[in-house]
Amino acid sequence: MSFTDWAIDLALIGLVVVQLRGRRLTTRMLLLPVVLVGWAGMQYLHDIPTAGNDLVLIVPAALVGLALGTGAGVLTTVHRDAEGDVIVRATITAAALWVLGVGFRLAFQLYATHGGGEAIGRFSVRHHIDITAWTPAILLMAFAEVLARTAFVWRRGQAARRNPQQERVLPA
Template sequence: MSTLDWTLNLAILALMISTVVGKRTVTLMTYLRPLVIVGGVGVYFLQDLPTAGHDVPLELAGVLLGVVFGVLAAAASRVYRQGERVVVQSGGAYAAVWLAAIGLRVAFAELATRNPGFGRWVAEFSMQHAITGADAWRAAFVLMALAMVVTRVALIALRSSSARGPSLAAAR
């Protein structure tokens, strides 16, 4: 991994934890901030999305893994009504999901580039499965991050919408 890759991964981790962990009123920024962050990363890294060989199935696997992490991140966030406002509260479990997602990506990239045995295995796997190379793996991991954020945002939006319904007092 390059210094830029390390910096971006750590910056995304810091932003996704620092802007979400805690108790926060749900606003438009609850949805826009994470989407803008990963959208910028996506634009930067996915200018030439590899589609040769079996790159697309690898990238779809990245999306699927991102959806799984997004569901876990949303499940680790509590959404509830507090008076007239809707609140989302995330803590250690949410941070742990993000740490696991980023950690797995970083560990894979570091092992693939710095561990000759693992690097050889990735190269052989890639050849056997017609994956064109490092750009396809990078795209799969970037798509994983995008899917994770979009999934969590969508699920929080859905749960926030449900919480906005009539209060118990008004329903009586």
Template sequence: MTTIDYLISAALILLVIPQIRGTRQTLRTALLPIVAVAAAAAYYLKSFPTEGHDVPLYATTLLIGAVLGIACGATTRLSRSADGVAFAQAGAVAAALWIVGMASRAGFEYWADNGGATDIARFSRDNLITGAAAWTAALLLMALAQVLCRLAVVRLRTHRLTPATRVAVRA
């Protein structure tokens, strides 16, 4: 992993800080995680192979990302301020799920660069995965699914709030 790789991974993981502090649900706060993942995709994604079993790999990582994102969104506390703007705050469970999802990708990359390459190559060969480009695409799809599903759940739950409603999901 290069210094840039560490910085990108750290930035994605550290997106949990505003979630823990709590954020007003505005277009800007909705777009920040999407832009961060899109920037990572622009940096890393060189190709999107679809041969062998690459597509099932993508489906699996999309599902994992979606489950993590839905769980993050479902365990985020929501309220509406006096001015009517929704406020979302991640508790311990939501924050942990975010960190697990984002850090697992960094951990996979670190493992691949530090002793795991042979195991990954063997697994890829045995399961007809075309190689590093497929793994890169799969992990980026996982991140995107996590971000979009968390956002969708929080936004859907936000629309159910009335000005006086306070959702008390303790995480």
């Protein structure tokens, strides 16, 4: 793992952890995680292998990311404060789902690069998975998680902006 890989994973965790106290919803807040995973995709995602059981790995990984991101987005509170600003606050459960996804990917990367590569290779051969399918699986999981949470928070932020009387989109 490179320093950049570490920085992206830790930044993604940090972005939600700082929302535990509540932060004003901004375009930057919404787009920063998308930019981070987009950059990672440009660096590491060159194709999506489909031979053997590659898609049996890739599709469920993306669906897990989608589920974690949806859960994190749904469980994040979005409301207007007294000044009329839209405030986003990650609940403990939302943050836990987010950290679970990012933490799993970080742990897998550490395992793969610090002694687990041979075991992953043996597993891949045994299950007819091309070794190159792991990178898109992990990245598509990250994309799905980030895009799902971002979409839910953005949509609920729009609803809060349209309805100034609305105190909370989701009860805390």
